[in-house]
Amino acid sequence: MYKDKRIGVVVTAYDEAAFVGRVIETVPEYVDRIYAVDDRSPDASWDVIQRVAERINGERENEPAEATLTVADGGDGRRVVPIRHDENRGYGAAVKTGYRHAAADGIDVVAVMNGDGQMDPAILDRIIDPVVTGEVDYAKGNRLRSPEDREGMSKFRFAGNAILTGLSKFATGYWSISDSQNGYTAISREAIETLDLESITDRYGFLNHLLTHLNVAGCRVADVPMSAVYGDEESSIRYTSFIRFVSLLLLRNFCWRLKTRYLVQSFNPAIVNYGVAAVGLAGGLIGLIRSATRAAAGEDGFVGGITSFVAALLGLVSLCTAIRLDAAANEELEAPSGERDAETERIRGHEPDEPVQTQSIE
Numbered sequence: 001m002y003k004d005k006r007i008g009v010v011v012t013a014y015d016e017a018a019f020v021g022r023v024i025e026t027v028p029e030y031v032d033r034i035y036a037v038d039d040r041s042p043d044a045s046w047d048v049i050q051r052v053a054e055r056i057n058g059e060r061e062n063e064p065a066e067a068t069l070t071v072a073d074g075g076d077g078r079r080v081v082p083i084r085h086d087e088n089r090g091y092g093a094a095v096k097t098g099y100r101h102a103a104a105d106g107i108d109v110v111a112v113m114n115g116d117g118q119m120d121p122a123i124l125d126r127i128i129d130p131v132v133t134g135e136v137d138y139a140k141g142n143r144l145r146s147p148e149d150r151e152g153m154s155k156f157r158f159a160g161n162a163i164l165t166g167l168s169k170f171a172t173g174y175w176s177i178s179d180s181q182n183g184y185t186a187i188s189r190e191a192i193e194t195l196d197l198e199s200i201t202d203r204y205g206f207l208n209h210l211l212t213h214l215n216v217a218g219c220r221v222a223d224v225p226m227s228a229v230y231g232d233e234e235s236s237i238r239y240t241s242f243i244r245f246v247s248l249l250l251l252r253n254f255c256w257r258l259k260t261r262y263l264v265q266s267f268n269p270a271i272v273n274y275g276v277a278a279v280g281l282a283g284g285l286i287g288l289i290r291s292a293t294r295a296a297a298g299e300d301g302f303v304g305g306i307t308s309f310v311a312a313l314l315g316l317v318s319l320c321t322a323i324r325l326d327a328a329a330n331e332e333l334e335a336p337s338g339e340r341d342a343e344t345e346r347i348r349g350h351e352p353d354e355p356v357q358t359q360s361i362e
């Protein structure tokens with residue numbers, strides 16, 4: 001128990017035999033239940049999970065009854081629940097499997113710690129606190145907020161995360177949320193039960209897709225500053241195909257969110273401005289290219305060029321208006337992170353007399 005809430009942690013694993021055991025062992029003691037989900041790893045991850053689970057659960061049997069999640073409480077006394085997929089289904093599927101088991105067990109707040117050891121268990125309380133206190137429905141780590149937090153991240157990873165963060169703001173509607181690919185998260189049981197998990201992708205775009213569904217469901221989200229941690233683990237992601245897949249997913253998410261929130265649920269003029277922006281910018285840019293081509297060929301492209309420029313300018317103004325309206329409509333779904341920034345500074349060894357101002361890269 002943590003602040004009178006039952007806490008669960010989903011540990012996902014795919015080819016993480018060298019790390020997943022240590023991740024399970026270092027989950028803080030206040031966590032009631034650990035759902036170790038092996039996504040049909042071809043390596044020895046499942047053997048490691050079973051071995052560590054057997055040892056930890058054996059130790060738990062000798063503890064007082066009140067220290068375990070009993071059948072009456074929605075559990076069976078085990079602290080570690082090993083789960084293995086029949087086939088490889090993807091990262092999102094592993095997280096959703098853990099979510100379903102945790103919700104069925106009556107866990108109040110469910111965190112996710114990947115089996116690669118990149119998520120510091122010492123800061124789990126900071127990740128779950130906004131959800132435990134009821135401030136938000138979902139909290140996630142953010143490694144991009146300050147230079148100190150980004151120190152362990154390569155320039156390539158940083159550039160990729162920054163690009164996907166920008167695209168995710170459009171897709172998800174959470175305009176102040178960054179580092180959308182960060183999987184160190186916490187969610188309330190109520191939010192899990194509200195979401196249609198089946199409609200959320202099983203693949204690596206899961207985190208972005210989940211944020212979009214949280215927005216449409218009206219869930220409040222918070223960023224929690226944290227430092228990037230990378231060790232000897234190797235990512236199974238192929239970045240070229242990953243970025244292409246996630247970019248297309250974000251475009252579909254964006255269109256679905258606008259239709260659902262601003263047409264089906266209620267009307268917001270942001271959708272009209274987005275439409276005008278798309279037509280104006282696309283038509284204007286195409287027209288400018290054609291006018292430039294005609295001019296290069298010695299033909300008169302002046303009038304067409306002026307018309308195209310005006311169309312592109314109108315599209316740009318409409319885009320800015322759409323973003324402003326969209327951000328205003330979603331402002332109440334984003335929790336301010338000022339207090340968490342100050343806490344981060346205290347943890348680093350600074351004790352500010354006044355709230356610390358950190359500069360965002362957004």
